[in-house]
Amino acid sequence: xxxxxxxxxxQVHINGTEDAxxxxxxxxxxxxxxxxxxxxxxxxxxxxNNFPTAAGLASSASGFAALVRAADAxxxxxxxxxTLANIAHHGSGSAARSMFPGIVxxxxxGSSVRCQTVSDWPLVVVVAITSTASKAVGSTAxxxxxxxxxxxxxxxxxxxxxxxxxxxxxxxxxxxxQLADLAEHSCLKMHAVALSSQPPLMYWSGVTVxxxxxxxQMRGAQVPVFFTVDAGPQVKxxxxxxxxxxxxxxxxxxxxVLDVVVAPLGAGAQVVK
Numbered sequence: 360x361x362x363x364x365x366x367x368x369x370q371v372h373i374n375g376t377e378d379a380x381x382x383x384x385x386x387x388x389x390x391x392x393x394x395x396x397x398x399x400x401x402x403x404x405x406x407x408n409n410f411p412t413a414a415g416l417a418s419s420a421s422g423f424a425a426l427v428r429a430a431d432a433x434x435x436x437x438x439x440x441x442t443l444a445n446i447a448h449h450g451s452g453s454a455a456r457s458m459f460p461g462i463v464x465x466x467x468x469g470s471s472v473r474c475q476t477v478s479d480w481p482l483v484v485v486v487a488i489t490s491t492a493s494k495a496v497g498s499t500a501x502x503x504x505x506x507x508x509x510x511x512x513x514x515x516x517x518x519x520x521x522x523x524x525x526x527x528x529x530x531x532x533x534x535x536x537q538l539a540d541l542a543e544h545s546c547l548k549m550h551a552v553a554l555s556s557q558p559p560l561m562y563w564s565g566v567t568v569x570x571x572x573x574x575x576q577m578r579g580a581q582v583p584v585f586f587t588v589d590a591g592p593q594v595k596x597x598x599x600x601x602x603x604x605x606x607x608x609x610x611x612x613x614x615x616v617l618d619v620v621v622a623p624l625g626a627g628a629q630v631v632k
């Protein structure tokens with residue numbers, strides 16, 4: 360990205376195509392940085408994803424983390440990561456986590472966020488891509504619909520603090536089995552909320568369900584793996600490093616899986632020269 364006084368406004372291109380829908384949130388983050396730098400110069404932002412955009416793979420989280428890191432460098436601000444995380448949070452709720460390495464806990468008081476790396480446990484995520492289409496309902500709009508209409512929404516919110524505490528304990532103790540049980544249960548609670556919204560949010564496809572069943576069977580056969588699914592049809596298989604090849608090959612052979620991506624824990628958004 361670069362700042363160009365000859366531009367009339369911020370311009371955002373994703374995978375070579377201008378994305379006017381993303382521009383307001385991008386400009387909101389850039390304005391926070393421009394204010395600190397004492398400039399109002401428009402920016403040209405070019406982003407490339409190597410996985411589907413707006414399809415349940417947290418493209419907005421990685422994108423906004425990259426945006427604020429790149430803009431900070433372009434403006435010569437050299438802000439600390441915690442400050443940049445709070446700015447990225449205004450673009451995507453989970454982008455703050457993507458600023459930090461390893462397994463990251465995010466705490467929010469509604470107006471600001473605080474993130475911390477809690478472990479470098481080398482878990483690996485094997486992603487089964489089942490569709491490249493963008494979601495009909497975005498994550499933010501879908502969550503607001505669930506808040507207003509799902510009878511299970513408040514119960515999901517009420518059980519979150521204990522789930523988080525238990526999850527952090529499992530990570531600290533590297534208790535994979537307990538983490539697997541908790542993560543799958545938490546995932547299914549979220550989708551119960553989505554499915555019980557009015558109108559229902561059906562993020563899964565038939566392939567999603569088959570992949571989840573397959574991963575449960577693998578775990579029953581003592582393969583250290585569990586599933587989680589965000590607001591989309593893609594399936595994330597979290598596993599120990601020794602199981603990566605088995606999990607990848609098994610998912611790749613499932614009819615309807617378009618591609619499989621293996622992703623170890625990230626190092627946080629960085630400037631690459």
